[in-house]
Amino acid sequence: xxxxxxxxxxxxxxxxxxxxxxxxxxxxxxxxxxxxxxxxxxxxxxxxxxxxxxxxxxxxxxxxxxxxxxxxxxxxxxxxxxxxxxxxxxxxxxxxxxxxxxxxxxxxxxxxxxxxxxxxxxxxxxxxxxxxxxxxxxxxxxxxxxxxxxxxxxxxxxxxxxxxxxxxxxxxxxxxxxxxxxxxxxxxxxxxxxxxxxxxxxxxxxxxxxxxxxxxxxxxxxxxxxxxxxxxxxxxxxxxxxxxxxxxxxxxxxxxxxxxxxxx
Numbered sequence: 001x002x003x004x005x006x007x008x009x010x011x012x013x014x015x016x017x018x019x020x021x022x023x024x025x026x027x028x029x030x031x032x033x034x035x036x037x038x039x040x041x042x043x044x045x046x047x048x049x050x051x052x053x054x055x056x057x058x059x060x061x062x063x064x065x066x067x068x069x070x071x072x073x074x075x076x077x078x079x080x081x082x083x084x085x086x087x088x089x090x091x092x093x094x095x096x097x098x099x100x101x102x103x104x105x106x107x108x109x110x111x112x113x114x115x116x117x118x119x120x121x122x123x124x125x126x127x128x129x130x131x132x133x134x135x136x137x138x139x140x141x142x143x144x145x146x147x148x149x150x151x152x153x154x155x156x157x158x159x160x161x162x163x164x165x166x167x168x169x170x171x172x173x174x175x176x177x178x179x180x181x182x183x184x185x186x187x188x189x190x191x192x193x194x195x196x197x198x199x200x201x202x203x204x205x206x207x208x209x210x211x212x213x214x215x216x217x218x219x220x221x222x223x224x225x226x227x228x229x230x231x232x233x234x235x236x237x238x239x240x241x242x243x244x245x246x247x248x249x250x251x252x253x254x255x256x257x258x259x260x261x262x263x264x
Contacts, residue, residue, distance in 0.1 A: 009025065009036075010024070010025055010026055010034070010036040010037045010040050011023065011024055011025060011036075011037055011039075011040025011041055011043070011044060012025050012062075013044045013047070015051075015053060015054055017196075017200070018053055018054060018055040018056065018203055019054075019055070019056050019057075019058060019196060019199045019200070019203070020044070020048060020054045020056070020057045020058070021057075021058045021060065021192075022041065022044050022057060022058070022059050022060070023059075023060050023061065023062050024037055024040075024041075024059075024060075024061045024062065024067075024068050025062040026062070027061070027062040027063030027065065027066070029069075029072070030061075030063075030065055030066035030068075030069035030109070030110060031061040031062060031063070031066045031067065031068045031069060031115070032068070032069055032070060032071065032072040032073075033068055033070065033071045033072060033089070033114045033115070033118075034071075034072040034075050035075065037068075038088060038089060038092055041092060041096075042092060042095075045095060045096070045099065048099075048101065054101065055101060055102075055203050055207060055261075056101055056102045056103070056104070056199040056202055056203055057099065057101050057102070057103045057104070058103075058104045058105075058106055058192075058195045058196070058199060059096075059103065059104070059105050059106065059118060059119075059122060060105070060106040060107075060108060060191075060192065060195070061108055061109065061115075063108075063109070064108060064109060064130075064188065065109045065110065066108070066109040066110040066111075066115070067105070067106075067107040067108050067109055067110065067111040067115050067118075067119065067131065068110075068111060068112075068114060068115025068118055069109075069110040069111075069112050069113075069115055070110075070112040070113030070114055070115055070136075071089075071113055071114050073140070076140070076142075084145065087145065087146075089114055089117070089145070089146035090145060090146045090147055092146075093117055093118060093120075093121040093146050093147050094121070094147070096118070096121040096122065097121045097122075097147075097218065098218075100211045100214070100215075101211075102123050102124070102199070102202050102210060102214060103121075103122040103123050103124070104122055104123065104124045104125075104126060104195050104198055104199060105118065105119035105122040105124070105125045105126070106126055106128075106191050106192055106194075106195040107119055107125060107126065107127045107128060107131045107133075107173075107182065107191075108128045108130070108131065108188060108191055109128070109130055109131060109132065110131075110132045111131060111132065111133050111134075112132070112133070112134050112135070112136060112170065113134075113135060113136060113137055113144065113148075114146050116133050116134060116135055116144075116148065116152075117135075117144060117146040117147050117148045117151065118146075119133075119182075120147065120148070120151040120152065120155060120181075121147060121151065123214060124183050124198060125181065125182040125183055126182065126183060126184050126185075126186065126191065126194055126195055126198065127173040127176060127177070127182040127184070127185045127186075127191075128173065128185075128186065128187070128188040128191045129173055129185055129186065129187055129188060130173070130188050131172070131173040131176070131182075131185075132170050132171070132172055132173070133170065133171050133172075133173075133176045133181055133182075134164065134168060134169060134170035134171065135148045135152065135164055135165050135168065136168035136170065137165075137168070138165065138166065138167075138168050139168050143165070144165060148165065149161075149165065152164065152165065152181075154221065155180055155181055156179045156180050156181055157179075157180075160179055173185045203261075204257070204258075204260075205260070206239075206242075206244040206245070206247075206248055206258070206260050207244070207260055207261065208238075208239065208242055208244055209239055209244065209248075212235040212238065212239060213235075215231075215235065216228070216231045216232050216235045219231060220232065244258075244260050247259060247260060248260070
């Protein structure tokens with residue numbers, strides 16, 4: 001199925017102070033995911049891999065009603081067996097999860113279906129107080145196929161994940177915080193400031209340490225503890241040999257902020 005939507009308008013990207021903000025920009029349809037949105041996110045990720053002025057990425061949705069309220073049903077109805085095997089959205093979210101840069105989902109409003117799965121592919125999820133989360137795909141005769149069946153159980157536990165997926169129940173931000181789906185809840189008007197502050201906190205740390213910590217935590221969670229500890233040991237060995245370890249230790253001893261980056 002061909003989509004003529006302009007990805008340059010359905011996804012916008014801004015970069016300030018080394019933080020990129022990727023905004024799904026279809027507020028008239030609650031930022032529903034269509035091919036144009038997926039194209040736009042992929043283009044943004046391609047650009048980040050080439051740029052040297054981006055060290056963290058924030059994902060959010062335009063407007064106040066929705067982060068991403070799921071897939072565009074007008075396109076979903078035409079999906080075929082081949083589309084399921086191609087698994088484009090699942091592969092895209094895997095790419096976000098594997099991104100070397102730290103990622104933050106700033107969830108404003110509804111995060112349903114593919115929107116919830118997008119948030120779960122990020123490292124940190126910050127919810128506005130009006131946020132709502134769910135995987136209601138069984139209402140449409142399908143299942144959460146962009147990572148939802150796997151990522152949700154790893155975040156909230158098998159029992160809660162099964163209940164949410166099988167019933168399609170939508171939960172509010174406070175319940176999402178209580179079960180571990182999100183890391184914090186803030187007033188809606190403070191959401192983006194909080195996301196930027198969180199990103200700035202991360203950017204003040206050693207950049208190589210951040211990237212390796214993300215790699216070890218993510219990949220260690222997918223294997224047994226002994227293998228995870230081996231990953232930890234190897235990553236730590238690399239950091240012991242890196243320049244930023246010397247800078248971090250010196251800054252601590254000299255009681256000054258560490259200067260891990262040369263920002264001119």
